[in-house]
Amino acid sequence: MTRKVLIYANCQGEELMLNGRFVPSLADDIAFEWIPAHKVALEDWETLYGPDFMRDVVVLWEQTEAGPIGPHRAALYQRLPPGCEIVKFSPMTALFMWPFSGNDPRIAVDPDRYPWPDSMAAVLSTERLGDDALFDKYMELTASRMPDLERRLRLDAARWRATDEMADVKVADWIEGTFRTTKLFHTSGHITAAASGPMFKQLLQRTQGIDRRRAGSAIAETDALLRHHQGQDFECVPIHPLVAERLGLTWYDPDALYRWHGHEWTFKEYILRYIRWAPYLD
């Protein structure tokens, strides 16, 4: 019988699921499945996630969420087989690294083109300037409006600690101790393999429902599996150079190329395209 590890989480759960599916020691008889907590619809509980889907679930890796239990989480609990082990983990977010994420009315009309808003770039969307002048204006505007990033970090840390309170695998101290020396985020909600790997290993460590010897092998294999992997990099929002400087990001490369669907752009190229809401290729 194939036993199932079910992951209930936002898109970070998909990373954990794929790590599980491709780690050799677990490939034979442990199946990893993911329910996207941010997209699940009520009818999905009857159609996609009915008794057949839930039958072989022996472990639930559940991403914690601040606030009361919502209808989807309640539906999940109702359907878990008796005796199912639950290991809870925190989500990873980093709003503080993209301090201008806020408001851009274009997203309401065209939600998928550039879904990570930059309110300063939106302010410049009515300008009709050449590349250099427009970029200079963006840099000037953002430099003058740069908020207190340490305060933003504390706000994020408070959020991490709130979800950590409910979690077996916690992230607050680890992120605070790591983000300056290792790139953990591609966007405020998408993580690199340097973030998903440690989370995956900790979950394996905590899970009693997976044979200890095999879990140990899988933990040992994870680093090799992910050593060249970029994580959730299909949309990478570039880091503002001033943010990198003020936060002391040692890994920051001002000439770095950032993947955006089928393209790779510098910070400047991305910002200009964002301001102009330019189309791109997948």
Next chain:
Amino acid sequence: MESAFIFGQVGNLTECLGTGWSVEDTYAWAIGYESTIALPLPADNETYRTRFTVHGLTNAGIRDAQRLIVKAGDAVLGRFAVAGRTTVEVALPPALTAGQTYIVLTLLHPDALRPCDFLDSPDTRPLTICFHSAGLVQDRPEATPETQTDLPVGIVAGNFSALQLTRIVSALPSLRGKFKIHYIDTHPHLEETAHTRPPDTLSSAVFCWLQHGTGRASTTQALRAALPADCGVRRFGIPELHAFWPFLGADPRAVREADRYIPARYRFGDRIAMGLTQHAMNDDLLYMIYNGHAEQEMPDLNALLAIDVLNWKRLDARCDVKLASALESSLRRERPFMAPTIPGPALLRMLAERLLDTPAIRDVASHADLLLELDDIMSGYVGRREELPIHPSVAAHFQLSWWREDQTYRWYGNRWGFRDYILDYIRWAAWRP
């Protein structure tokens, strides 16, 4: 959206706000009974709608929503009840927008609340609705399949590369609204894909770019038969390159691993590496041995390239789009091939440039403009993330100007150098897509 506006001190509307506002850093509260705003317009004759992203100040059970009436002059453009964050939209009267640089909107909001009356706040301002952003949207017919049925049809038929060409060409602004460009996969039978296109797609095609040497012959025959007699058909091929990967060979380990690696864990075999699979040793030693064998068995690379060039010329002879000479001259400074059978952006661009020189397209768009648009949409485009690493000696032999000592290659979700790749290949190591 034609224009995006942000309220607040940081925004681009501060100078457009009249009376009745309390402007904060990243938003503005409409205060009291009435506010005015002079919304910038592009001074043309198009028709527009404007959208405001707002939220209302509420006091549960007493004031559950804020009323909002949007007026232009005496005309009421919209009435709303605003509670949580929402977007409200009004159509702007063309009589008041045609040729104008702005339109004055009056916002009536009669339900002001003072936060000090019901919150633990010293704020005595009569607040109503918080305005975050605004957008000016031009009214134009949506490009739905229904509205596009009247457009002339262009067909691009072939494998995944043809699909990439379809996406590239469809993104060119000069062709938008002029053609409906449709991709047809030539691997299944034509009727198997019929449900993916309106019934008269093929019979109304004005041009068809047909990829040679891929797919089912019966499908391409059926496709050609279904096209109207005056449809301009141009055949193009996707050339291959083997000289950059001189050790290609079939590896018996390369089998389908269901749900994991399809067609195989490493789809391009390396005959030097597959001879070393039994060598259990550290990375440095193994790589040294690999390189030793590689240097010993390195074939005549110029002869391999000559065969490739000959094949390109043969392909040219069968196609309307000629590539061989351009490929030869660009091979060292650009990167037309990502793997033996996988074209890179440079090759796709070459193809698109030549295919766009099609009579039906020349009739509606300037070729020079299309080339500029092609440069723009393909800026930073990396194409399929399946790049087969090139042996450093091969790169050195061909003096590839784009190649670097620390060159890394995209492989699905990974980036690796030649050494890492070949060591993983020898050991048939698992990797994650």
